[in-house]
Amino acid sequence: MKYTLITGASSGLGREFAIQCARMGMHIVLVALPGGNTASLAEQLMLEYNVDVRFFEFDLTDADELEKRIDDILRQYPVNFLINNAGIGGTASITDTSLERIDKIIMLNVRSTALITRQLIPHMLRHERSYIMNISSMAAFTPIAYKTVYPASKAFISVFSLGLKEELAGTGISVSVVYPGPILTNSGTSRRIISQGLKGKMGLLPTPDIARKAIRMTLAGYPVIIPGLMNRISHFLMQLLPAGFKLRLVSREVKKEISYSI
Template structure:
């Protein structure tokens, strides 16, 4: 990538987003990090600049606020040439639908769906200015199956999958390549770790270290692959689940997910 362009990463203060920032910096990419305030982004940026000698810019705001998003993105695109967008920010949770607040449902839809589409739509004209550019989108293995006790989250990830694969086809004649990543379980913090462990061996099947997921996702995206499922076990699991009737598949997955409820945060 040209040295004067930037990779924009959302949800960059922790977990997979932070790892994308590290690995992109290691590859020599200049980076724009976006996350909510209070995520220690300035410290992350400072360390990346010192270690990898790249330019790292920080913007802290709520992506789900569309007016702020449009305003901040206007400032960003006026100053920096972006040739790689990594849509990583997202939120989920586990609870029965009757125990899930309307605010939590709205949070998931606004961040996972609305802000992701809006951000992408606003950036596409800027990405198309480059001979070669990329969009990476983090979906989930949950996108492949409706799941009880999560309901809204897998639906949002199924939307991401459908929207961006359709966009991939629409942009096929351009230099803008679109990829969708379908990670399995990720132990990004103590909360998600407890939920994964609660499912026992089945919950840990397909579990990969966060750096490895980021490495596979970046390699596949830069190679132009539209669909990327990190990890052999996740690929095998996806292939096997495709053979099952939908009703049976939903029962199997939902039964395991239900075990997470005692370990879920208040929603």
């Protein structure tokens, strides 16, 4: 029995990854914060899809706890598919963002992704074929005012994944990086997207569609995955714009989200 490990699995895109993986017959290890109804999700998936689902609830920003709990998982379950999905963001001016919030974005989006991946690679090399899927964002393609740290963290995920893909070429581990557009993951995110009107909804896809496409293309070995035709067109067109103009254009639209942020 091989397992797929999914971080940030209790809600949003992570929850949908869990559902789609179970539907495909994969056994799953769910990792999420305490209090996210992860036990209920695990029970639901086991009953509906007849797969084995285990769950572990802990804070990925605690490096010592992360190392210990991941070691515990690897001693019990052979993981051949890692989905690094956990992440946080938000919209606010840098002076209105607390030091704790900035630190948490970096620790979760950047540090935990790198540490988990490093811990799992020796374990995954024992399998004939293994997969790593890292979740970046369309925000990784340009700096954005009023988000600043979030797109920088997602740019790290992008560069980290592509470098890792090259380093692990020929080893049996395939690395993919996914760049989702807007996702209606919670009430705060939904308000911000809706506030932008048609522009905010252009790249919007149903969460199950994003998860299905990302899983399918990762298993097929695609290194770069941009779900949604409009997102791919947007990425192509944005590459044609001068960097300064692109920065001002995107930042002006993002600034409108501030009043809708939690």
